[in-house]
Amino acid sequence: MKKIILYLISCVIFSFAKAQELTKFKKADFIKGIDTLKYRILYPENFHSNMKYPVVFFLHGAGERGNDNQKQLTHGAKMFLTDEFQSKFPAIIVFPQCPQNSYWSNVEIETINGKRFFNFLSGGVPTKSMDLLLDLTDQIVKQPFADKAKIYIGGLSMGGMGTFEILRRKPKTFAAAFAICGGDNVANVKKYKNVPLWIFHGGLDDVVNPQLSYNVYHALKAINHTPKFTVYPKANHNSWDSAFAEPELIPWLFSQSK
Numbered sequence: 001m002k003k004i005i006l007y008l009i010s011c012v013i014f015s016f017a018k019a020q021e022l023t024k025f026k027k028a029d030f031i032k033g034i035d036t037l038k039y040r041i042l043y044p045e046n047f048h049s050n051m052k053y054p055v056v057f058f059l060h061g062a063g064e065r066g067n068d069n070q071k072q073l074t075h076g077a078k079m080f081l082t083d084e085f086q087s088k089f090p091a092i093i094v095f096p097q098c099p100q101n102s103y104w105s106n107v108e109i110e111t112i113n114g115k116r117f118f119n120f121l122s123g124g125v126p127t128k129s130m131d132l133l134l135d136l137t138d139q140i141v142k143q144p145f146a147d148k149a150k151i152y153i154g155g156l157s158m159g160g161m162g163t164f165e166i167l168r169r170k171p172k173t174f175a176a177a178f179a180i181c182g183g184d185n186v187a188n189v190k191k192y193k194n195v196p197l198w199i200f201h202g203g204l205d206d207v208v209n210p211q212l213s214y215n216v217y218h219a220l221k222a223i224n225h226t227p228k229f230t231v232y233p234k235a236n237h238n239s240w241d242s243a244f245a246e247p248e249l250i251p252w253l254f255s256q257s258k
Contacts, residue, residue, distance in 0.1 A: 021081050025095060027069050030136040037132035038069040038097045042080060044090035052147040054091040054254060055140060056080070059133075059155030059162040065100045072097040075156060079244050089254050091150075094140060102129040104155070104162025105184075118212060120161070120185035130165060137166070141173060149175060149258045156180040156240040157208060164216065167192035176256035178249065180240045181205055183212025186219035193220060196256045197227035200243040202235030228252070 025040035044053060060072040072095045079085065080093045098104055106121040126134065141151055153174050155163040160182020167177055168184075168191035176196040197220070201213040210231060217229040232242045243249060 022070075022073050022077060024081060025073060025077060025093070030096075030132060030139065032132055032135055035128060035132055037129065037136055038067060039136065040069060040073060040077075040095045040097075042077075042093040042095075044092065045086050046090075047145075049145050051145060053145055054089070054150035054152065055094065055146050056091055056152045056154065056253075057094045057096070057133075057137060057166075059104055059153070059159030059166075060095065060097065061155075061157030061159050062103070063157075065098045065102070065158075067097070067099060069097055075240055076244060079250075085250065089250060091254070092140070092146065094136075096133055096136060098129045098158070098162075103127055104130055104133070104158055105165040106130075107161060107183075116207065118161075118183055118208070120183060120188075122185045122187040126165070126169065130162065130169070133162075133166065134169060137170065137173065150254070150256075151258075152176050152253055152256070154178040154180070154253070155182070156243075157182065157237065160208075160213075164188065164192070167195055167197075171195060175258045176253050178243070178253065179213070179216075180243045181208045181210075181213065181237060182216075183208060184216050186215050189216055189219040190223060193223055193225040198249065198252065199227055199229045200239055201231055202237060202239035202242075203231050203233040204236045205239065207237040 025042045028039055030037040058076050064071040064074050106124050108119040110117050151174050153163050160179040163177055163179040164184035168188045171192045178198040180200040199213050199217055201210040220227050232239050235242055
């Protein structure tokens with residue numbers, strides 16, 4: 001019994017410590033008219049405003065939508081808090097949060113017999129959340145401490161779809177991007193054909209069909225821009241766990257420059 005109690009106590013302490021680490025991401029609001037996009041921002045250790053730093057924007061999935069300015073840190077945030085990352089890749093990390101009733105990308109979703117089908121649009125105005133994200137991106141990139149040659153974007157699931165979306169809307173902003181279990185209309189790929197890209201998907205994904213990522217890969221390959229493409233044969237929708245564990249993901253991302 002004592003061992004069980006000690007184990008439970010250690011779990012609580014560990015969880016509390018991890019929660020404390022997440023507070024290093026400072027809460028902020030981007031306000032445009034009557035609309036607000038909440039986000040968390042992490043500055044590198046020993047941050048100096050007179051220095052220039054890479055900036056990484058990370059887009060969460062549909063399950064982390066809301067207005068608590070917390071859930072968007074569920075997946076991926078800890079990757080940027082490790083001592084190794086902080087020492088090797090000092091950067092500014094931004095986690096915006098999409099409201100519950102919105103979506104990052106222009107996509108129509110229909111569920112039939114328990115299966116979800118995605119119809120990605122090739123044009124049209126951005127969603128309200130994407131519109132706010134575009135302006136937030138501009139605001140942060142214009143800061144004197146942002147290295148405009150090293151602006152990156154990545155995301156998972158809905159955020160992977162949003163990554164493709166923002167790339168086509170701002171192709172000249174980003175030095176590189178990664179998209180995990182996302183998708184896009186292949187008619188859009190020509191707009192971000194010059195952006196280095198790493199695409200990930202789980203082979204057994206029953207939420208977002210891996211065919212959607214393959215379609216983007218194949219369309220880019222057809223116009224002589226072959227992105228990195230990694231499929232985890234035994235992974236389901238949470239292929240982000242494997243992607244985050246890729247030892248070359250962060251070094252590859254930060255090696256890209258405009």
